[in-house]
Amino acid sequence: MFIIEALYTVAALMLAIYGFNALLLALVAILRPARLEAPPKPDTWPGVTVQLPIYNEIHVVTRLLHAVAHFDYPRDRLEIQVLDDSDDETARVVHTTVQHLRRLGMNIHHVRRAHRHGYKAGALDHGLRSSQGELIAIFDADFVPPPDWLRRTVPYLVHDPRLGFVQTRWEHLNADTSPITLAQTLALDGHFAVEQVGRQALGWPLTFNGSAGLWRRSCIEGSGGWHDDTVCEDLDLAYRAQLAGWKGKVVPHIAAAGEVPPLIDAFRRQQSRWATGSMQALRKHARSLLRTSALRLDARIQGLLHLSNYLVHPLMVMLLVLTLPLMLMEHPLDWPMAYLSLAGLGPPLAYAVAQWRLRGHGRRLIALPMLVFLGIGIAWAGTRAVWRGLTSRRTPFERTPKFRLEGEDNTWPGKRYGEETHAFTWGEWVLAVYALAAAAIAWHKGNVFAVPFLLLYATSFLTVAVGVWWQARQHRKARLRALSRPSPHGFSP
Numbered sequence: 001m002f003i004i005e006a007l008y009t010v011a012a013l014m015l016a017i018y019g020f021n022a023l024l025l026a027l028v029a030i031l032r033p034a035r036l037e038a039p040p041k042p043d044t045w046p047g048v049t050v051q052l053p054i055y056n057e058i059h060v061v062t063r064l065l066h067a068v069a070h071f072d073y074p075r076d077r078l079e080i081q082v083l084d085d086s087d088d089e090t091a092r093v094v095h096t097t098v099q100h101l102r103r104l105g106m107n108i109h110h111v112r113r114a115h116r117h118g119y120k121a122g123a124l125d126h127g128l129r130s131s132q133g134e135l136i137a138i139f140d141a142d143f144v145p146p147p148d149w150l151r152r153t154v155p156y157l158v159h160d161p162r163l164g165f166v167q168t169r170w171e172h173l174n175a176d177t178s179p180i181t182l183a184q185t186l187a188l189d190g191h192f193a194v195e196q197v198g199r200q201a202l203g204w205p206l207t208f209n210g211s212a213g214l215w216r217r218s219c220i221e222g223s224g225g226w227h228d229d230t231v232c233e234d235l236d237l238a239y240r241a242q243l244a245g246w247k248g249k250v251v252p253h254i255a256a257a258g259e260v261p262p263l264i265d266a267f268r269r270q271q272s273r274w275a276t277g278s279m280q281a282l283r284k285h286a287r288s289l290l291r292t293s294a295l296r297l298d299a300r301i302q303g304l305l306h307l308s309n310y311l312v313h314p315l316m317v318m319l320l321v322l323t324l325p326l327m328l329m330e331h332p333l334d335w336p337m338a339y340l341s342l343a344g345l346g347p348p349l350a351y352a353v354a355q356w357r358l359r360g361h362g363r364r365l366i367a368l369p370m371l372v373f374l375g376i377g378i379a380w381a382g383t384r385a386v387w388r389g390l391t392s393r394r395t396p397f398e399r400t401p402k403f404r405l406e407g408e409d410n411t412w413p414g415k416r417y418g419e420e421t422h423a424f425t426w427g428e429w430v431l432a433v434y435a436l437a438a439a440a441i442a443w444h445k446g447n448v449f450a451v452p453f454l455l456l457y458a459t460s461f462l463t464v465a466v467g468v469w470w471q472a473r474q475h476r477k478a479r480l481r482a483l484s485r486p487s488p489h490g491f492s493p
Contacts, residue, residue: 004329008322011315018312019343021305025198026350032201033357036253038152039159046158048150049079049133053123055116057141058090058416059404060259064141065097069106073150079132080108083123085116118228119397125226133217140211142402144173145256152254153214164219164246165238168212169193171257174405175364180467183371184260184267186351186364193354196250204302205295206248210234212256219246230284231397232277239285239303245294259402262412264467268378270400272385275310279389282307313382320431320457324438327447376457377464380427413478425465432461
C-alpha cells in the first residue's frame with residue numbers, strides 16, 4: 001500500500017513539475033517576446049554549403065531540390081550537397097534532377113555512400129568532410145525554404161562570432177489536411193514561438209531541431225562533429241556546442257515550411273524516435289550539465305528538465321495504472337487531480353500564445369482536443385521509447401514518411417512508404433480497456449474526481465488505436481486500387 005501511494009505521489013508531482021515549467025515558459029514568452037531586429041547585411045557574403053540528407057523520399061525530393069536551387073544567394077558562394085542514402089527509385093530521381101540543375105549552373109553534388117552507417121548523422125558527417133562552406137545549412141526532405149532564407153539567416157552568424165547555430169521556425173505545408181495535422185501544428189508552433197523563445201529569453205539551453213537551421217562549420221568541428229550514438233543527432237550536437245561555450249539563437253520570424261505526418265502511426269513513431277534520442281542525450285550529457293561552468297545553475301537545471309521532458313509519457317502511464325489499485329484500497333484521489341489540473345494549464349496556454357503571436361487569431365485552437373488525445377494516446381509508445389533510450393546506446397533510426405501533401409490535399413492512402421507504418425497498437429487497446437474499467441469502478445465508488453481523468457485516458461488511447469487501424473485499412477484499399485493501374489513513372493505510387 002505504501003509503495004503504491006509513494007509511486008503515485010511521485011508520478012503526480014513530477015508531472016506537475018513539467019507542467020509548471022511549461023507554464024513558466026509561456027509566461028516568459030508573453031512578457032519577453034523575441035526581438036525581431038535583423039543584423040546588418042555583411043559586406044562579403046561567406047561561403048555556404050546546403051546539406052540535404054535524403055533517404056527514400058521519392059514524393060518530395062524534387063520539390064526540395066528546386067526550392068534550394070532558387071535561393072537568392074550569390075551563386076559563387078553557394079554549394080549544395082544532396083546526401084542521398086536511398087535504396088529505391090529516389091536515387092534515380094535525384095540523379096536526374098541534379099544533372100539538370102548542374103546544367104543550369106548550380107554548384108550541386110549528388111553524394112552517395114556505400115552503406116547507411118550512422119543514418120542521418122553519418123550522412124551529415126560524410127558530407128561535411130568534402131564540403132567547402134564556412135556555414136552549413138541543413139534541410140530535411142519535406143521542407144520548402146523560401147528564396148531569401150539564406151540572406152536572412154547568414155547575417156546572424158556573421159554579426160556574432162560566438163554564435164554557433166541559428167534555428168528558424170517550422171511553418172506547415174499541410175496544416176489543413178486533417179484534424180491530425182492541424183493538431184500537430186499547434187504543438188510545433190508552441191515549441192518554436194513559446195518554448196524556444198522563453199528558453200532564449202532566460203539564457204537556457206536551446207535545441208537545434210534538425211532542419212531549417214544554419215551552423216557555423218567551426219562550431220560543428222570544435223564541438224566534436226556529428227555523433228551517431230543517439231537518434232537525435234541534432235539535439236546532441238546542440239548541447240555539446242553550448243556546453244563548449246557556443247551560443248545558439250532562435251529566430252521565429254524566419255520560417256521554412258515542411259510537412260507534418262498525416263498518419264497517426266507516423267506521428268507516434270516520430271515522437272518515439274525523439275523520446276529515445278532525448279533519453280540517450282540525457283544519459284550522455286547529464287553529468288556534464290551538472291558539472292559545467294559554461295552555464296548558470298538555473299540553465300543547467302533547465303537543461304536536465306529539457307532533455308528528460310519525454311519522461312511525461314511513462315509518468316502518465318504510471319499514474320493511470322496505479323489509480324485502480326489505489327481506488328480498490330479506498331485511497332482518496334482528489335488532491336493529485338486538483339494539483340495536476342493547475343499544472344496542466346501550461347501547454348494549452350503556450351499553444352494559445354503561439355497562435356496569437358504568429359497568426360493574430362486562435363482559430364487553429366479548435367484542434368486542441370485532438371492534440372490532447374494524441375499527446376496522451378501515444379504515452380504507451382513513448383514509454384517504450386524512453387526505456388529504449390535509457391537502456392540502449394544504439395537504436396535504429398526510423399524515419400517519418402512524407403507524401404508531398406499541401407493545403408487540404410489528403411492523398412496519402414496508397415502512396416509509397418505508407419506501408420512503413422501501421423504497427424499493431426496492442427498497448428493502446430489494453431490501456432484503453434483498463435482506463436474504461438477503472439472509470440466504471442471510480443463511478444461506482446464515488447471517486448468523482450477520477451472519472452474525467454480516466455475517461456480522458458480511455459478516449460485518448462482509443463483515438464490512437466482506432467485511428468491507426470482505420471488509416472491502415474484506408475491505405476490497403478487504396479494500394480490495391482493503385483497496383484491495379486500501370487504507373488506512368490515506372491514505379492509503384
